[in-house]
Amino acid sequence: MEPPSTSPPTTMDQILAAEQDKWLADAKAAVKQQAFYMKKAIDEDNLRDVFKYSSAMLGELRTSLLSPQKYYELYMRAFDELRGLEMFFEEQRGKGHTASELYELVQHAGNVLPRLYLLVTVGSVFIRSHESSIKSLLKDLVEMCGGIQHPVRGLFLRTYLTQTSREGLNLIECKVDEESSTGDAVEFVLQNFTEMNKLWVRMKHQGPVRERGKREKERKELRDLVGKNLVILSSMEDVGVEMYGEIVLPRILEQVVNCKDELAQNYLMDCIIQVFPDEFHIKTMETFVEGCGNLHQDTNVAQILCGLIKRLSNFMENEPETSSGLFEEHQTFERLLDPATKISEKVGSQAAASIYAAILDFAVKTSEGKALGRVDQVLSKCAEALKTADVTSQASRTLKSILTTPLDSYAITDLLDLKSYPDVMQLLSPQMQNAVAVDIIEKILKKGTIIPNVKKVASLFDFISTIVEDIKSEEDEDDVDEEEIEEEQNLVARLVHQMKSEDESIDESFAILKLAKERFEKGGPLRVKHTLPTVVFDVLQLVKRDDDEERCEKMLKFLHSVIEVISEVPEPEKAFKLYLECILVADMKKLENSAYDFATAAFDIYENGIPDQKAQVEALKMLIGCLSSCSNFGEDNFDALSSAATKWSIKLLKKSDQCVSVFSCAHLFNIADEGNSEKVMVCLKRALTAAKQAQGMAKSSRGELGPVELFIAILNKYLFFFDKQEGEALIKAEDVQNLLDLVSNETSSLTTSGAEGNDRALKFYHNTLRHIMSQKEKFPEKYSALSLKS
């Protein structure tokens, strides 16, 4: 028994490749040998033997064994030899043979393939001889080649014809032959092209189905043989746009459409786009696009159309002056859009989207002034076409680019006139819509664009409605990502600042903000809490600027309704703060009634809407701060407000909070006023009591020192009023001294412990002492009664 072989297994492909190499080598060797005899016969001027051996040499091309790639190598080998043969025939013509004699003689060859190679070879000699009209010779050659129906052999024979006929075509172009016109040359190339394409397409159906993929790959390698004909047509200088539109293009398209093969159609349509001049495309747009509509369903029509549009767009970029005139004259845009619309209905969503993306790009690049209208047209058609389609994720991405492309090219304010923009957005998934909306907003913010009137603002809201409005269905409720919403809404909020009249018209700006509020309200509680406050602030800005009292009141009234919405979210603290803002502005504008209204509303929220005591402390602090900044309240109103504030301060739960709040209230009262000074004192004393109580509780329950800071703070208040008063109308130096002593006692016990709170208290205390000393220096008389212990 033999041991198993250790050599690596040879795959079928390797075997096939090796066979191919061998067959090719054999065929090449045979060509070489016959060529040798042929050349010998040429040297001996033996016409009969030349025919014999050249036929034998060309007979090698009859092989069916080689792959197209290998066949090409063999063809090139034979092609080289045919050059010498052609020269020989040329010489024979000088030696008494006419070209037509030779032309007949080569046709005696019994095998069709060698015969036709010889015929084409003599044909080129014949063409040069002027013995016959070039047109009839070309026609004869291209027709006779019909004898080869084998795809690969036929393709190469016709490639040979293409190569050798160039000279004839040139002669026609040089008008050497009166009987032959450019039309004849074109006809010849078209016919050869048609036949070659038919052969090329036929390759697909040759051989077993399982090798279809391999064959398609092989076919792809041969495509330039077919495309070459189009290159030749495009290089004929006498083929003007008229002939192109009436003959060349329709004929090419006829073949491309009829071959019903997607590989050929994809390649050839692109070939047409690439090889012929821009001007031709512009002037024959309809024909081409109509052809696109008739292509095979597997053909990528969208890609072809996009290719054309891109080519035109590039033309615009490279030669803006020549092209724009042409585009307008020939209504290129309109001629593209209508048929593209038709095509887009037949293709998938991604393909349709890419068509519209290309047209949009074209519209943007080419049509300057008219562009925006055109952009809108494209968008409208796009929305229409894809309305009922199943938009894939890829298509969505393309659609998104359709929506974002114009953002770079146009001012946002202009884009807002695009009525169909939101319609296209509707095609996207909610996430995508959000992304586009965010893009738009970011663009506005980045450029600082002002959206100057109600109409534009309304349309902007339409554009970004997806993030402004709450469009999610109930089921999605759980998925709500609050952080994301917050992020988005903050952007939206910033956007509000960009919405204002450019000429500072308050009416316009107010109308805009009113609209904003209306739209924001549709966003539901999750959104309004982020967006409405901005509206409030912006309206307040207007109020501040406005001198028209009536209008101010109107605006403030409007704010009332806005803040009410916020409070109902419920977002009471936010609403509360906003009310305070309003109070300040209203007070500033001396609109007492409005201010009072806001204050009552704020108080109402404080009482009913802020349950958390920490928040209450905070709110109260702000309220007191706010009230103390107001200066235009009438006595009664203010009394009511300040009393309420004081009352609430006393009601606070924690003694320390009470203390702080109450001594803050002291600032609410104007000490110049007799009655009020008393209230100040009440407040201060009340604060002191609260502080003591707090200290007492701290000591008894927890054994701690208690809030020394409170005492220091109260001392500061005392000092403040002591300083402000006239003489000693309110606070006696004695009272201050008592408090000072108390504080100094308390602080002395602090020094031992090193807790952080204590440090702070000490620092506070020392600062206070320093203040007193400086005051003593400045006002020695007033402060003489105060003595500092150490």
Add this chain to the structure above:
Amino acid sequence: MNFLGFKAPVTVGCELLKGGGVKPELVTVRSASGAPETIPLYNDGDTVSGAVTVTPAFGKKIDHQGIKIELLGQIETYYDKGSFYDFVAAVREVSGPGEVKEEVKYDFEFPNVEMLNETYNGVNVRLRYVVKVTIVRSYRGSVVKDFNFCVRNTTVLPEINNSIKMEVGIEDCLHIEFEYKKSKYHLKDVLVGKIYFLLVQIKLKHMELEIRRRETTGSGSNQYNETQTMAKYEVMDGAPVKGECIPIRLFLSAYDLTPTYKNVNNKFSVKYFLNLVLVDEEDRRYFKQQEIHLFRTEL
């Protein structure tokens, strides 16, 4: 004639001329043995004249019973060996019995001979024209010498020359329509035609056009048909699809053809056919044969 190794001590030569002493054109034809021979060419109605020279071997003389020169048109059928049929026979006695001692020259003339049939070398039959010189001898055998010449006749162009057009096929398999521009061709003609493929369900490999010659000899139960392929011309390579049209152009001058002969003296006929053959990948042959009429317009 050379019997028993005794060669007659005489050489017979013959110069063939046309009327008025004009030298005839020479043509090269294939002889019965297959070797080419170059012989004079005559047409129907030509005068066949010339001079026969009889030259005895040096220093010899021959006695004879007379010398005659015959002009014969013969049809020879091979299947019936040795059967000659003379459809033309004329004779000139140029000398009575006598003696030839030195070269003698005998002029002869057959004026305006009717030679309607053309020289033909077929498979089973041959038609030939000959000038036969016989030196009659009563003993040692007569001396007979043949001098072949060729006859070709031209005809005028036929007035009616229809195209051959026909649709043929195998149901659901292959349908073609072929069209040959003419049904009658002269021998230097070009056969032009087209093959349209109307339906192709089989995998064809190639297509060729054959010119076949059918020679019919004898009659009744003794009729013999012999078919030869005179030309084989590939016209298509590969498999066409429906709608393709294949051009055909065949130069007849490249082949050794004769005109169509119809019932020559009730002895034989020669007909020509175009045979279109389609070969599929399994080498099956599909064919359709059409008779064409060949004629001669120039010599």
